[in-house]
Amino acid sequence: MEVSYSLRYQKSTLLNKLIVDKEGEIIIYEKGFRLKGKGGSDKGELINFGDIKEFYFKSEKVIFITFNKEKYILSESGTSFEQLLNDIYRARNEFLTDALFMKAGKLKSEFDCKFERLSKFGKIISKGKAKLKLYEGSLVVFPINQDAFSVNYNFVNSYEFDDMEYLMKVNTDDGNKVFFSNFGNDFEFVEEKMNELLGGLYETVVNTVLRRIFPEFRPAELLKMAYFMKDGKALSLKELRKIDKELVIAVENFMFSDPLFKEKMEFLTEQSDEYGIFYGISEDKTVKGSFVRWFMVAIPEKNIVAFSILPRWQEGVSENQNNGHDTFFFKIIMERGIPSDKLEDKIREIEQSLITLKFVKDPCYKDRKELRHSPYLYAIRKLPFLRILRKSFAGKASAANKDEWLKQAETAIDAAKMVL
Secondary structure, rough: OOOEEEEEEEEEEOOOOEEEEEEEEEEEEOOOEEEEEEOOOOOEEEEEEHHHHEEEEEOOOEEEOOOEEEEEEOOOOOHHHHHHHHHHHHHHHHHHHHHHOOOOOOEEEEEEEEEEEEEEOEEEEEEEEEEEEOOOOEEEEEOOOOOOOEEEHHHHHEEEOOOOEEEEEEOHHHHHHHHEEEOOHHHHHHHHHHHHHHHHHHHHHEEEEEEEOOOOOHHHHHHHHHHHOOOOOOOEEEHHHHHHHHHHHHHHHOOOHHHHHHHHHHHOOOOOOOOOOOEEEEEOOOOOOOEEEEEEEEEHHEEEEEEOOOOEEEOOOOOOOOOOEEEEEEEOOOOOOHHHHHHHHHHHHHHHHEEEEEEEHHHHOEEEEEEEEOHHHHHHOOOHHHHHHHOOOOEEEEEOOOHHHHHHHHHHHHOOOOOO
């Protein structure tokens, strides 16, 4: 994609001190655009979408602010404004879906529609015309002139179709709602594809993950387990006991095959209860026949949630037990309130971050300077749940020696204490 439009562009500081004011053109590329004045000698400025902090339009003007705190106003594009807007957003949204890891798996279907996105308080976040793209593990909404957004199937609480209103309603775990309508003759195809993808999610988890790890258990128990875990979410010890007490033993044997790791985690689990101990399992698509195992412990009384991602488990391969069992500690709340009331939000932040980033840990805690050339740099700037999680980082325990690991864990827990 490479299109150009004539316009006027102004560049200023956030205090509105004018730096550039030119008549010229914008040339839109795949990952950004160039602004240049008239004449072949003017090379202009190249703006990457990854450099933009805020982007919006108002009164036939496109306005954006960069992370370097520079403000740009694009205007006087005449009758081409609508098409200019559509082309910028088309390129920007393709960038956003990649930079914010919205696409999960292969594209399966796409449909034209209208959407309305509401917060848990019933406030409209965005609405308009869009293209709905259904991937194997997520749905992605591409509005015509707004930023794209996605819903990972792991965080779909429920969805339903209204055959009278020709409406699809998606409820997410965080309380948000998205309504889809105006599918035209495709309404039945949308319903069929959604049922296939979300219904197939549980079947896939049971057949490709749980039955291979726990072949001695009946499909009914594994299906209940898949309902909670989906493809990587954490299942509490309380819920696991409800499914099958024998399954608890099997899961713990799978998680704690390394005795030293079990000893380290007992320091945390002894301070928690069955509601605050969680197990997560997901297929590791990078290596065939392998799985991600992760363990999480919540200790509301200490204002802390900790998680550890174990070494990759692979069928027929001995586990490497010579590691420090990196465990990451995060504060439950940041300013005020009761930790137990905020626990659900903190667990969701961790799950969303790990699943979205495919269990890559570095973006969850490392300093931005260390991630300067990382593909996750834009995500840590723009994903709300990841930004909050990073700000709540309290410390890391990574020593191979148990006593040293315990000291590191205690230091992290102390750092999370609430200041009264």
